[in-house]
Amino acid sequence: MKVGYFPGCSLHATAREYEESLKAIAPALDLQLEEIRDWACCGATSAHSTNHLLSVALPARTLVLAARQNLDRVFAPCAACYNRLASAQHAIEHDKKVASQVESILGASFGHPIGVLSIAQLLSEMTDRIRSKAIVPLKELKVACYYGCLLVRPPEICRFDDPEAPTSLESIVTAAGAVPVKWDKALECCGGGFSLSRTASVVRLGRSILRSAKDSGAQALIVACPMCHSNLDFRQRAINRSAGDDRPMPVLFISQLVGLSMGLDPVRLGLNRHFVNPQPFLSTISAGRVEHREQA
């Protein structure tokens, strides 16, 4: 299956491991990721917090390019990119005034409608394949699936899964052989883009998420967004210190967990790039070793 691929800024930078793991699992899932040529920033968060038209026009440009590349569907692994692209597509289809304004800004007309996919949507379509490719028994590994705020919201735009009690990530990790735990912070805010400007808030929010995940007995937190990952992995040392809790909780992208179930080398999946050492966790499922550098 071929889908358009919109990496966004983070998959080429802070979340390189997300892209590495996606590219590593793609062949086994018979998935061709065709990157949109000359894609631009999706606009999150700066565009939509300042100018509505800009926030539609930026992702709309990418959608126009995708249509020119004859793509019907575009996959945006980052939840914020997904939200911006899907919102733009929704605006183009439902708000004629904005659509015509954006067309004149871009100097291009919209081609066929583009289906925008999140990682949850994409992998949900492939659970049978994931199940058949899962050769490494994850030994009832308990994981907490974390959606954050944007993966299945807003419902009128996503039209996928339950916005308040979602289950799609759970069905994917189940297919990969892991056991999702029941916990109640799956949709809480991670602090998003406030990581640098209001670190204390991000630490406070992360604390309640990690505490709940730990209390529910999870051995790892599964995320589907580079921003969530950064706030819960990179900031975890600060979070744990503030909570007086020294239990580290590895934070994995869902593509990394799927890759582990396929028996792929943890380094190929980028697991060596995390701040929280994943080695103790990898040992429990007897996956390969990673060289973990203690990072500040």
Place this chain on the structure above:
Amino acid sequence: MSRIGVFICHCGENIGRTVDCAQVAQAMGELPGVVHSVDYKYMCSDPGQALIKQAIKEHNLDGVVVGACSPHMHEKTFRKAAASAGLNPYLCEMANIREHCSWIHEDRAEATEKAKGLVRFIVEKIKYNRPLSNIFIPVNRRALVIGGGIAGIQAALDIADGGREVILVEKESSIGGHMSQLSETFPTLDCSQCILTPRMVEVAQHPRIKLLAYSEVESVDGYIGNFEVKIRQKARSIDVSKCNGCGECTKNCPNKKIPSEFEQGLGFRTAIYVPFPQAVPNIPVLDRDNCALFKGRAKGVKKQVCGKCATVCGRRAIDFDQQDSFITEKVGAIIVATGYQLYWIGKEQESEILHGYGEYGYGTIPDVIDGLQFERLASASGPTGGKILRPSDGKEPKKIVFLQCIGSRDRAKGMEYCSKICCMYVAKHTMLYHHKVHDGKAIVFYMDIRAGGKGYDEFVRRAIEESHALYLRGRVSSLTRNGDTIRVQGVDTLSGEPVSIDADMVVLATAMRPQPGITSLAQKLSVSYDLHGFLNEAHPKLRPVETNTAGIFVAGACQAPRDIPDSVAMASATASKVLGLFSNEQLEREPLIARVDRQTCTGCFHCERVCPYGAVERFEVKDRKGNLIKVIAEVNQGVCQGCGTCQATCPSKSIELDGFTDEQIFAAVNAL
């Protein structure tokens, strides 16, 4: 040649400001057939009406056209005036130059031209009007009341006390409805059962009330004054004539662990049971789905599995083979008082427009209960004997959070209306809680406090000032389990601060919805309902308890969320309407109904298929010897509502609506 009088009303400034009434009157005076045309400040006033009466006599008018407001407003007034001057009232008509002209236009010249057109339209139409006389139909002076809650009880008692027979149908095994489940009632805190049960007993003992409990309306035929209602009496598995309500069967039933509907699932009942001790009639019902004997039968076990109730019944009243039975009753009026159900926050919803509360765990968190469950906990006859205890572990909650507007006033959940009673009963709950748990803390999240009603706002103030309930204006974004407490995350919008509370119990004031099955009942009765299933009244202000189907009335929460005083007031209003209807042996009604031309009707019955009221019947035309010549359509004068659908459908133009014949409509349209 006609002799028509035209009267143009200024309606003070309402019409006169935009329409040049004198000019309209003058132009109408020049139309052929118009012999008199004047304008006047207020046509509906006494002098205005006198003008019309005088003109009829002076000019020997055979038609009167009043250019004024909507006929809904004053057609009756002017027809009455015409009649008092000796003109057939149906030779008087109105042209609406207010709502259809002056109120919606600004340009005076154009509006005046339009007004001329509107009046000319009616002038040409009235040339083809013919005198009509009112229709009289007989009235069967018995009433049917559907629903035995407080509204149905009140309506039945009022009608019966007024001297007419009433049939009261209740689908549960006892009357009493939701009011019998309540602990105390706002704003006086008097005990609900104490004021209700005497009324229930009165119903049972009233010589003119026939109580059919555990019964449902199967079908309704007929029309105002002459309804024929088929009622299904569901099988109780008890011979009602033998049972004396001794209670031996319920005591001896071995299956004692069935969640009780009356206790809102907080207590248990047996398979053969009386829902509550004061039930009327005090006759048990056997729940066949939960009875060991019937389960055994369903599995095909040959030996009788249980049957203990039949063994202990001294009067041999238990009848395991009883079947549903049907009776037919003839009544002249029907009151619908089917009441409400509470919204449930769960994931599975019966209707597509409703959405559950995933953010509150879809109803899976124990100790998150609804208002009716709290009523049972607070009730002296309830499962805890009136002690406020948590359903999960039986501990006394020291902190209860009450959430108002759950579902209500929330378009995203499918119910944008206010449920009306919640502000009041939540205030009551905080008081009851304070009276029973002195060191308990009640916290209420509200959107607005709507306490309109006698003594209502004072009641809420008492909850805040004397029972020390903490009222926070804001919504709760999530309810999650936190150990054995419930973490309530919300916001106090007055201070602008997020709030996080660990509560021992949460009570949701969930929205009021109409009873399940209301839409199918409404369809049987040809009564319209809104998006949510609440029955529509004929006019929201002026005909609040009537429906658009003549002879059918609504009382209580089946029409909109209602509290007890409102429901009782509505019920008495329906009773007075019904008694008024029954004050005459015959019913007079307007003759603007369809009429079949027996000569030309071919009996194709297209009209029968399109009639929304089922007013078209079949009539056999016979010769003098009694041989059948043809079967043609005939309109039942009592049922026809004069909508004209048949007239538009009839291929041979044999069915015409009196007052709106093709001839009249064509003449009017040609005048434009």
